[in-house]
Amino acid sequence: MIHFKKNKEFRKKLKSAIKKGTLGLIDIGSSKIVCIIIKFSKIDNTAKNFDQINETNSFAYRVVGAATKKSIGIKKGEIVIAEEVEKTIRLVIQQSQKMAASIIDEVVVTFSGGNPISKNLFQEINLQNKSVSSSDISFLISKFDFSAHSEQREILHAMPINFSLDEKTGLTDPRGLVGQLLGLDINLITIKKNIIENIDQCLRNCQLNLAGIFYSPYISAKSSLVEDELKLGATCIDMGYGTTGISIFYNHQMVFASNIRFGGANITSDIMQAFQISFNEAERIKTLHGGLIITNLDDNELIELSFSDENKEYYNYDRPFISRSELISVIRPRFEEILEEIQLSLEKTGFEHFSSKRIVFTGGGSQLPGLYELASEYFGSRVRIGRPMRVQGLPQALQGSQFSAIIGLAIEINNLQDEVWDFDIPTNLGPGQKIKSAVNWVKDNW
Amino acid sequence: MDQIKSYPRPSKIRYRLERVWLRRWFRKLIFYLSLTVIFFILCLFIFIYSNDWIKLANFKNYFRNNLFLRPELSVSKLEITNANLDLVNQINAILKLSFPINSIQLDINNIQKIINKIDSVESSNVRINDSGVLLVEVIERKPVAVYREKDELTLIDLKGYKINSIFSRSDRKDLPLIVGTEGNYKVKEALEIYRLLSINLDEIRGLIRIGKRRWDIIFKNNMRIKLPEKNPKRSLRKFLSSDKSHLISSNNFSIIDLRFTNKIILRKLIEEIKNPLIKVN
Numbered sequence: 001m002i003h004f005k006k007n008k009e010f011r012k013k014l015k016s017a018i019k020k021g022t023l024g025l026i027d028i029g030s031s032k033i034v035c036i037i038i039k040f041s042k043i044d045n046t047a048k049n050f051d052q053i054n055e056t057n058s059f060a061y062r063v064v065g066a067a068t069k070k071s072i073g074i075k076k077g078e079i080v081i082a083e084e085v086e087k088t089i090r091l092v093i094q095q096s097q098k099m100a101a102s103i104i105d106e107v108v109v110t111f112s113g114g115n116p117i118s119k120n121l122f123q124e125i126n127l128q129n130k131s132v133s134s135s136d137i138s139f140l141i142s143k144f145d146f147s148a149h150s151e152q153r154e155i156l157h158a159m160p161i162n163f164s165l166d167e168k169t170g171l172t173d174p175r176g177l178v179g180q181l182l183g184l185d186i187n188l189i190t191i192k193k194n195i196i197e198n199i200d201q202c203l204r205n206c207q208l209n210l211a212g213i214f215y216s217p218y219i220s221a222k223s224s225l226v227e228d229e230l231k232l233g234a235t236c237i238d239m240g241y242g243t244t245g246i247s248i249f250y251n252h253q254m255v256f257a258s259n260i261r262f263g264g265a266n267i268t269s270d271i272m273q274a275f276q277i278s279f280n281e282a283e284r285i286k287t288l289h290g291g292l293i294i295t296n297l298d299d300n301e302l303i304e305l306s307f308s309d310e311n312k313e314y315y316n317y318d319r320p321f322i323s324r325s326e327l328i329s330v331i332r333p334r335f336e337e338i339l340e341e342i343q344l345s346l347e348k349t350g351f352e353h354f355s356s357k358r359i360v361f362t363g364g365g366s367q368l369p370g371l372y373e374l375a376s377e378y379f380g381s382r383v384r385i386g387r388p389m390r391v392q393g394l395p396q397a398l399q400g401s402q403f404s405a406i407i408g409l410a411i412e413i414n415n416l417q418d419e420v421w422d423f424d425i426p427t428n429l430g431p432g433q434k435i436k437s438a439v440n441w442v443k444d445n446w
Numbered sequence: 447m448d449q450i451k452s453y454p455r456p457s458k459i460r461y462r463l464e465r466v467w468l469r470r471w472f473r474k475l476i477f478y479l480s481l482t483v484i485f486f487i488l489c490l491f492i493f494i495y496s497n498d499w500i501k502l503a504n505f506k507n508y509f510r511n512n513l514f515l516r517p518e519l520s521v522s523k524l525e526i527t528n529a530n531l532d533l534v535n536q537i538n539a540i541l542k543l544s545f546p547i548n549s550i551q552l553d554i555n556n557i558q559k560i561i562n563k564i565d566s567v568e569s570s571n572v573r574i575n576d577s578g579v580l581l582v583e584v585i586e587r588k589p590v591a592v593y594r595e596k597d598e599l600t601l602i603d604l605k606g607y608k609i610n611s612i613f614s615r616s617d618r619k620d621l622p623l624i625v626g627t628e629g630n631y632k633v634k635e636a637l638e639i640y641r642l643l644s645i646n647l648d649e650i651r652g653l654i655r656i657g658k659r660r661w662d663i664i665f666k667n668n669m670r671i672k673l674p675e676k677n678p679k680r681s682l683r684k685f686l687s688s689d690k691s692h693l694i695s696s697n698n699f700s701i702i703d704l705r706f707t708n709k710i711i712l713r714k715l716i717e718e719i720k721n722p723l724i725k726v727n
């Protein structure tokens with residue numbers, strides 16, 4: 001039996017930061033580290049008119065500071081060189097603090113990588129035809145054996161996604177209903193050990209407290225999927241630089257998440273090797289001229305290989321120009337490989353049995369022209385290139401789809417998903433705690 | 447992927463300093479610390495100079511010499527124009543200025559008020575010249591008549607302001623005499639009556655305002671012309687242009703009464719009275 005002590009501590013810090021008013025959000029990505037600072041304002045209790053109460057948001061928030069910097073020392077979403085990452089985090093924090101003119105102590109982090117494994121667990125209890133109470137749910141959660149999963153790996157998310165009562169299923173809140181068998185599905189995402197500890201250590205060296213950690217495919221789906229897609233079910237594919245994240249949503253809950261260790265960086269290194277140019281130059285022509293569908297016009301379109309590169313003598317610049325069709329013919333096979341990998345891992349989940357086979361592409365890689373046509377060949381017609389939602393106060397420069405993770409984090413913090421550690425899991429109570437829980441019970445009921 | 451080069455980023459110390467600077471308590475601390483430092487410097491200054499109080503007095507003198515006694519600011523002279531000698535002496539006596547004086551210390555508006563309060567001054571203009579001269583331009587009141595009230599003779603101007611008193615009527619024989627309460631309020635009318643008579647002033651003793659409403663003209667030979675309340679000038683002009691005007695020059699009557707529009711009432715001198723009233727017309 002594990003107590004999720006660390007996760008509960010995160011939640012406590014997060015709540016205190018929200019109470020204090022400012023919170024930092026950091027996206028530790030393979031290509032860039034983004035930090036935004038959001039400021040909360042309390043709910044307007046003086047609102048008398050019903051229209052004045054904003055029901056969708058539990059509290060108003062606003063982005064007051066933002067900074068983004070190229071990351072060094074991160075490979076496939078995992079920290080490789082801690083010192084370099086620390087330095088970059090420091091720079092990003094410093095700049096966004098300057099913009100916000102306020103200090104942050106608590107940060108929430110999103111990251112990809114760590115080789116996540118998503119597992120759905122199911123347990124049920126016998127209620128003997130009584131109405132479901134919150135203590136029943138806590139008891140049900142305590143029946144799950146999380147410790148078996150946390151031996152080799154670490155639990156990142158453990159979300160209750162579905163309650164079932166006898167034959168009824170798809171319940172979000174079964175409290176008050178009468179039934180016999182109460183069942184619960186939990187989506188458990190585990191990652192490799194010590195990844196959270198590494199991030200925590202990095203932040204502690206920057207005098208910051210970690211107040212929560214979220215998995216980035218889950219987070220970027222929150223910003224890219226619209227309400228109907230969340231309800232009816234959709235797959236969000238976050239095409240990052242180092243990794244490509246997959247998350248499947250159904251009935252507002254994430255039912256599956258996975259990670260493919262291919263990304264935009266692989267395409268860039270292919271270009272680099274194909275044309276014997278530097279990495280930066282390859283990245284430049286990929287973002288400016290890259291594409292996925294060759295047309296006749298592309299044969300004639302010549303791309304100039306820059307000579308301003310400082311170490312150009314090491315590279316073969318005998319050819320000053322390449323045609324765009326050549327570039328596309330390098331990009332496309334690698335991209336098809338990524339799509340194949342996506343399809344493979346979707347097949348494993350039984351994606352074809354889903355009623356809604358909607359696929360939403362987001363992330364920096366989704367900006368490649370021709371993705372829509374290529375992806376709809378692979379996955380059928382229900383493909384959409386998603387752009388993140390708008391968050392109040394976010395700079396224009398940070399509204400592209402490569403920032404969908406950080407925007408999703410702001411949305412998620414505003415409307416937190418319940419996790420297992422948010423419930424009071426009953427343990428063997430000592431005498432002092434019994435009184436405490438009795439007091440809490442009185443408080444809750446009156 | 448490892449080819450991304452390192453780029454300059456802030457050091458740990460700088461990062462920590464900036465974070466400390468963003469803390470509110472630290473800023474408050476700096477603020478109060480700087481306040482106390484300033485306070486101590488002031489205390490030190492006073493401590494050093496308080497041993498030698500003469501130095502502090504010198505400090506005062508230094509300011510006085512350097513600020514108030516600058517030649518650009520000093521006023522050296524008072525010039526009064528358009529005024530007779532009596533008025534000049536009067537103004538000098540009232541202002542009591544000792545030159546040189548600093549122009550900052552001079553209140554020009556106040557000086558102008560004081561000068562305007564003098565009876566014989568109608569208006570004045572006070573300013574300071576470029577060459578450090580306090581210029582006072584005075585417009586005096588012009589005496590037009592002598593006014594007697596309770597055995598006191600005063601000169602009055604056209605508006606009836608009392609300018610200054612004189613000792614005897616013979617001092618200003620050139621000006622007509624006006625007597626009677628509130629006679630000075632109707633100086634203009636009185637003067638016009640004088641002009642109508644067009645006689646040498648010596649022949650007329652003066653005009654008396656009677657009951658604050660009408661005029662009497664008194665001649666040297668105690669003859670009196672009683673003028674009506676309404677339109678005294680018209681009735682006088684009518685009388686003078688009529689064939690009865692010679693009655694003035696004849697010394698036979700003590701009173702010529704013009705108060706009635708359609709008749710003139712004459713009173714003979716006492717020694718000649720046989721019929722006290724002679725009705726003309």
